[in-house]
Amino acid sequence: MQDAWVVLAALAIGAFLGAGFVVILIIARERGEQAQRVVNPVVPEGVDQVIAALDSAGIVLDPSNNVVRASPGALSLGLVRGLAVTNPELLRLAGLVRADGETVQEEIEVPRGPYGDASVTLLVRVARLGTRFVLLLAEDRTEAKRLDAVRRDFIANISHELKTPIASVGLLAEAVDQAADEPERVRRFASRLSEESSRLARITNEVIQLTRLQANDAVAERALLDLDEIVAVAIDQNRVLASGKRIELALRTRSKARVWGDRELLIVAVHNLVANAIAYSPEGGRIGIGTARRDGIVEISVTDQGIGIPEEDLDRVFERFYRVDQARSRHTGGTGLGLAIVKHTAEEHGGDVRAWSTLGRGSTFTIRLPEAASAADAADAGAERPRPRRTTA
Missing domain, CATH: 3.30.565.10 (Histidine kinase-like ATPase, C-terminal domain)
Incomplete structure (x- = not known):
């Protein structure tokens, strides 16, 4: 009878130790999975494909501002180096989104590469991605901004160029009217009128030519x-x-x-x-x-x-x-x-x-x-x- 109790006790101890070992294994596995999630975070389904297909810059940040995904555009613009975002303005916008959960859109300028004075104008939109991540989308607006400036300059310049001959034509017409009884003066003013008229025609013709050249089908x-x-x-x-x-x-x-x-x-x-x-x-x-x-x-x-x-x-x-x-x-x-x-x-x-x-x-x-x-x-x-x-x- 005593031997039976010894056997039962041994079995109980073995079961307890086995259960403890299983618990230790479960805890170790959960910690390993947690560590794996930190090293290789899992972003929401479909985001990888979207980021890879983006022509513009796309970046996904984890709660520690580590870059977990980045599009080729983000890399080519130099916005990401290693696992870090290179520009503090982008991190500032990410912080604003984490603070209140609202989507943020802002135009910023960032350096073009690590050296030189050239800069890139980016239209940045930042939003939450799930509960843990932040998504940054940046569109390069440098060329569009330059073209806007060119258009403004063009309008200002053409207005200035047309103002002088138009004003001259008005003044010369008035002078011709006042000198109606003086043929010599009329001929001189008429000659000037012809010159200013030709100048207006040249400007108009060249503006038309330039506009045609900038059309999509200029040489169809x-x-x-x-x-x-x-x-x-x-x-x-x-x-x-x-x-x-x-x-x-x-x-x-x-x-x-x-x-x-x-x-x-x-x-x-x-x-x-x-x-x-x-x-x-x-x-x-x-x-x-x-x-x-x-x-x-x-x-x-x-x-x-x-x-x-x-x-x-x-x-x-x-x-x-x-x-x-x-x-x-x-x-x-x-x-x-x-x-x-x-x-x-x-x-x-x-x-x-x-x-x-x-x-x-x-x-x-x-x-x-x-x-x-x-x-x-x-x-x-x-x-x-x-x-x-x-x-x-």
């Missing part, structure tokens, strides 16, 4: 064009203007190249370069115009012997209404839109325009366009052409 219909013919027409359009200043227009070379594009737009672009060279060249000078072919690229260069352009202004001469010398530009009758039209025309045709200059010695402007592979393109003239790259400025 493309034809295979003889580049030498385009250059010859543009030169002929400027011969009277050049002869008035005794300037020689010298066609240096012919490329026999062909390009795909809009004939009228390309003639206007080359015309503007030649007219600009005439305007800023001294009387009796010489302007060289030439074309060349280099590795599938066609170049149209216009070189003058004029006053030249300061180096700091070279990057800005293609901006709308930008003038290196305001007083001289008004004297030459320029609108400040000619080179902007050249730039947009070149870009619409898949090319670009470049400028070189030396003060006191002259300038060279070069339009670069992709050359049409003559044999293949001539046989396939009706095929759809690839759309050129577009920029805004």
